[in-house]
Amino acid sequence: xxxxxxxxxxxxxxxxxxxxxxxxxxxxxxxxxxxxxxxxxxxxxxxxxxxxxxxxxxxxxxxxxxxxxxxxxxxxxxxxxxxxxxxxxxxxxxxxxxxxxxxxxxxxxxxxxxxxxxxxxxxxxxxxxxxxxxxxxxxxxxxxxxxxxxxxxxxxxxxxxxxxxxxxxxxxxxxxxxxxxxxxxxxxxxxxxxxxxxxxxxxxxxxxxxxxxxxxxxxxxxxxxxxxxxxxxxxxxxxxxxxxxxxx
Amino acid sequence: xxxxxxxxxxxxxxxxxxxxxxxxxxxxxxxxxxxxxxxxxxxxxxxxxxxxxxxxxxxxxxxxxxxxxxxxxxxxxxxxxxxxxxxxxxxxxxxxxxxxxxxxxxxxxxxxxxxxxxxxxxxxxxxxxxxxxxxxxxxxxxxxxxxxxxxxxxxxxxxxxxxxxxxxxxxxxxxxxxxxxxxxxxxxxxxxxxxxxxxxxxxxxxxxxxxxxxxxxxxxxxxxxxxxxxxxxxxxxxxxxxxxxxxxxxxxxxxxxxxxxxxxxxxxxxxxxxxxxxxxxxxxxxxxxxxxxxxxxxxxxxxxxxxxxxxxxxxxxxxxxxxxxxxxxxxxxxxxxxxxxxxxxxxxxxxxxxx
Numbered sequence: 001x002x003x004x005x006x007x008x009x010x011x012x013x014x015x016x017x018x019x020x021x022x023x024x025x026x027x028x029x030x031x032x033x034x035x036x037x038x039x040x041x042x043x044x045x046x047x048x049x050x051x052x053x054x055x056x057x058x059x060x061x062x063x064x065x066x067x068x069x070x071x072x073x074x075x076x077x078x079x080x081x082x083x084x085x086x087x088x089x090x091x092x093x094x095x096x097x098x099x100x101x102x103x104x105x106x107x108x109x110x111x112x113x114x115x116x117x118x119x120x121x122x123x124x125x126x127x128x129x130x131x132x133x134x135x136x137x138x139x140x141x142x143x144x145x146x147x148x149x150x151x152x153x154x155x156x157x158x159x160x161x162x163x164x165x166x167x168x169x170x171x172x173x174x175x176x177x178x179x180x181x182x183x184x185x186x187x188x189x190x191x192x193x194x195x196x197x198x199x200x201x202x203x204x205x206x207x208x209x210x211x212x213x214x215x216x217x218x219x220x221x222x223x224x225x226x227x228x229x230x231x232x233x234x235x236x237x238x239x240x241x242x243x244x245x246x247x248x
Numbered sequence: 249x250x251x252x253x254x255x256x257x258x259x260x261x262x263x264x265x266x267x268x269x270x271x272x273x274x275x276x277x278x279x280x281x282x283x284x285x286x287x288x289x290x291x292x293x294x295x296x297x298x299x300x301x302x303x304x305x306x307x308x309x310x311x312x313x314x315x316x317x318x319x320x321x322x323x324x325x326x327x328x329x330x331x332x333x334x335x336x337x338x339x340x341x342x343x344x345x346x347x348x349x350x351x352x353x354x355x356x357x358x359x360x361x362x363x364x365x366x367x368x369x370x371x372x373x374x375x376x377x378x379x380x381x382x383x384x385x386x387x388x389x390x391x392x393x394x395x396x397x398x399x400x401x402x403x404x405x406x407x408x409x410x411x412x413x414x415x416x417x418x419x420x421x422x423x424x425x426x427x428x429x430x431x432x433x434x435x436x437x438x439x440x441x442x443x444x445x446x447x448x449x450x451x452x453x454x455x456x457x458x459x460x461x462x463x464x465x466x467x468x469x470x471x472x473x474x475x476x477x478x479x480x481x482x483x484x485x486x487x488x489x490x491x492x493x494x495x496x497x498x499x500x501x502x503x504x505x506x507x508x509x510x511x512x513x514x515x516x517x518x519x520x521x522x523x524x525x526x527x528x529x530x531x532x533x534x535x536x537x538x539x540x541x542x543x544x545x546x547x548x549x550x551x552x553x554x555x556x557x558x559x560x561x562x563x564x565x566x567x568x569x570x571x572x573x574x575x576x577x578x579x580x581x582x583x584x585x586x587x588x589x590x591x592x593x594x595x596x597x598x599x600x601x602x603x
């Protein structure tokens with residue numbers, strides 16, 4: 001473009017736009033779009049963090065009822081009646097599991113030489129599986145805090161299975177989706193039975209299921225006391241699980 | 249150098265062998281699967297010196313394994329109340345049953361490695377000293393409960409097997425009767441040292457009239473079995489010999505009988521208080537009648553053997569046989585011979601009825 005025309009260029013209607021002008025315009029456009037897009041992505045992350053910011057805890061229980069389970073491992077005898085009950089109530093296939101019993105042998109221990117630890121989906125308050133799912137097929141229920149599955153949306157990519165620190169999920173061929181423990185919501189809680197199948201089947205009163213937000217509930221009393229230590233599994237993941245373990 | 253190399257190379261095998269023997273951590277015992285799987289009870293872990301088999305096996309647990317789990321009350325609550333294991337596992341004698349749950353409960357599908365070897369003495373001495381019997385459990389491969397505790401208390405020395413029990417349906421003799429197992433007649437099969445007949449005198453009856461029996465003078469070929477327990481039980485004082493037994497071939501008289509004769513031939517051989525037999529037999533018998541009495545003299549009949557008349561038709565006891573003339577005519581009592589053919593006919597009254 002001739003230099004003498006430069007000052008009047010803007011007022012005139014140009015016949016053709018030069019390459020350099022087009023490039024400038026496109027770059028400007030991209031920059032603006034990028035700013036918007038990036039901003040919305042950032043805002044998406046902060047929206048999730050608004051509910052449970054990482055490494056912080058809510059001032060009060062956010063769910064009503066806030067379902068949780070207290071597992072008293074000193075009473076577990078590995079009879080597997082809870083596993084049987086879960087399988088029969090929730091139609092769990094043989095290759096998958098919603099709850100299982102881990103066994104640890106300690107032959108040098110004094111007295112009792114083995115330990116049984118029941119594990120299941122911890123219904124985390126900051127679930128890694130929910131964050132990992134690309135299609136939002138799994139979500140934390142807003143009312144009761146159970147990490148639920150939307151089987152229609154699930155594409156079976158199994159990213160959530162890898163993300164779960166507790167190995168609580170499995171792919172169910174029959175449903176064509178990922179399956180996991182839902183505190184018997186579909187089979188029992190939603191039908192008025194206020195107890196999970198596993199906790200009801202346990203003969204040694206190992207699993208105590210209840211509402212953590214209710215001060216009169218048994219789980220509230222078990223968790224909120226200082227005499228007997230209460231712990232969770234894999235606290236370092238920051239998932240903030242809702243399954244509490246204790247002895248005594 | 250070669251020797252050293254051989255030694256070094258063989259070391260791992262030696263250690264492997266040692267560890268194979270030492271690391272026998274497999275669980276042996278009795279596997280309970282009801283009401284929950286699984287609890288393995290191991291006798292070995294309960295082998296304390298204060299315990300005998302009877303500590304548990306006298307009411308708490310059956311001798312037969314796994315019988316306990318057939319009961320409906322084989323639940324933890326029963327243990328807390330002192331039943332089954334809870335009798336000791338109450339926190340005082342042993343750890344409480346409501347603590348250390350997984351110390352006994354091994355989880356689902358616990359497997360037994362091998363058959364348990366229950367703790368019992370393989371060889372048990374029954375009785376003391378030479379008279380004793382050496383019992384070997386190895387030779388009796390039945391299950392524990394076939395004898396315990398129904399026949400024998402599972403504690404050494406608790407049961408006393410006496411001579412009188414031989415031949416009765418008790419202790420060993422429930423099987424050792426000749427049918428299920430060898431008969432007990434041969435003493436040496438069980439008694440470690442040969443059993444001799446008791447010495448001394450065994451008195452039948454009391455006082456002067458007693459017959460003194462000595463084993464030394466009696467050594468039949470068949471041994472003890474000839475008389476015991478068919479003829480005489482092993483218990484002292486149990487045998488009572490009746491007068492009529494002398495004729496019925498019972499007790500002593502199975503042997504002490506002349507062929508086709510009675511045992512009355514020599515009374516004073518056994519009854520030392522009696523006089524030697526009169527040649528004529530016993531004394532005169534007086535039969536009182538409404539008419540003149542009959543005096544029966546054995547001497548007049550002494551040529552006959554006693555068993556011709558005794559015990560039939562005449563009982564040995566005085567006054568036992570009723571004499572009816574009408575019967576005699578028909579051939580009963582005296583009429584058996586006094587019928588005119590063998591001896592004078594009964595019609596001849598005066599020959600017997602005299603002053």
